[in-house]
Amino acid sequence: MADVLVILPTYNELESLPSILGRLRQSLPEADVLVVDDSSPDGTGRLADSLAAEDPGIAVLHRSEKGGLGRAYRAGFAHALAAGYDYVIEIDADGSHDPAELPPMLDLAKAGAHLVIGSRWTPGGRVLNWPWVRQAISRTGNRYSRWALQSAVADLTSGFRVFGADALRSLDLDAVSSQGYCFQIEVAWRLEQGGWRIVEHPIVFVERAAGHSKMHLGIVIEALLRVTIWGAASRASKRRRT
Numbered sequence: 146m147a148d149v150l151v152i153l154p155t156y157n158e159l160e161s162l163p164s165i166l167g168r169l170r171q172s173l174p175e176a177d178v179l180v181v182d183d184s185s186p187d188g189t190g191r192l193a194d195s196l197a198a199e200d201p202g203i204a205v206l207h208r209s210e211k212g213g214l215g216r217a218y219r220a221g222f223a224h225a226l227a228a229g230y231d232y233v234i235e236i237d238a239d240g241s242h243d244p245a246e247l248p249p250m251l252d253l254a255k256a257g258a259h260l261v262i263g264s265r266w267t268p269g270g271r272v273l274n275w276p277w278v279r280q281a282i283s284r285t286g287n288r289y290s291r292w293a294l295q296s297a298v299a300d301l302t303s304g305f306r307v308f309g310a311d312a313l314r315s316l317d318l319d320a321v322s323s324q325g326y327c328f329q330i331e332v333a334w335r336l337e338q339g340g341w342r343i344v345e346h347p348i349v350f351v352e353r354a355a356g357h358s359k360m361h362l363g364i365v366i367e368a369l370l371r372v373t374i375w376g377a378a379s380r381a382s383k384r385r386r387t
């Protein structure tokens with residue numbers, strides 16, 4: 146069995162799916178891919194099934210309804226750990242993350258990083274084709290989260306990641322409750338707090354060329370509220386200990 150599993154969450158990504166799967170198979174032919182589709186109304190799940198039928202390295206997990214990115218990844222992580230993969234990868238299906246960055250990211254994990262984050266906001270990283278408002282939200286949200294959580298990670302919301310299975314197994318996934326970007330913040334912060342080694346690898350993030358963003362105000366508000374509460378609770382518990 147391959148020792149690397151790429152988890153590819155999809156919701157209405159019909160136009161993007163063939164291209165991202167092709168690029169993944171090219172950049173990382175040794176890895177298996179698990180598409181996690183939440184019954185996309187546009188038929189992404191059926192297309193994934195037909196692509197998987199032609200390639201034994203691709204499997205599809207169908208979920209009955211749109212449950213958000215966090216739930217899709219939790220299901221994918223559980224599958225990866227039960228199957229015994231050594232490395233687990235997160236990547237968006239919309240083409241924003243370049244699979245060609247995965248070999249160097251995997252090398253960093255093999256050299257000892259427990260979580261490698263494809264990072265827009267570390268020196269050398271950047272974003273292409275985003276309106277300034279979107280950039281400002283991401284930059285400010287990351288700066289605020291970093292400050293509130295006293296984290297060393299510059300891109301806490303990035304959804305382009307390589308995990309070592311041991312780090313992932315250390316998380317109580319049922320206790321990871323948030324959705325949207327906040328799921329990414331929560332997972333990275335819990336690992337950082339647990340003393341796992343996190344390394345950021347600069348990437349160029351490219352705005353999706355097809356399909357629609359699933360980002361909405363609720364996702365930003367969820368992240369803001371949760372980060373503020375976690376940060377305050379963490380500072381209070383540190384004060385109690387000193």
Ligand SMILES: Nc1nc2c(ncn2[C@@H]2O[C@H](COP(=O)(O)OP(=O)(O)OP(=O)(O)O)[C@@H](O)[C@H]2O)c(=O)[nH]1
Binds near residue numbers: 156157211217236238
């Ligand atoms: N299975 C599943 N996948 C989802 C869900 N919401 C988003 N996704 C997928 O998660 C990835 C990221 O979602 P995007 O809509 O690109 O959100 P984003 O990258 O945060 O926002 P943009 O930068 O505007 O594209 C994509 O592959 C989506 O198809 C969901 O509820 N279920």
Ligand SMILES: [Mg+2]
Binds near residue numbers: 237239241353358
């Ligand atoms: Mg996207």
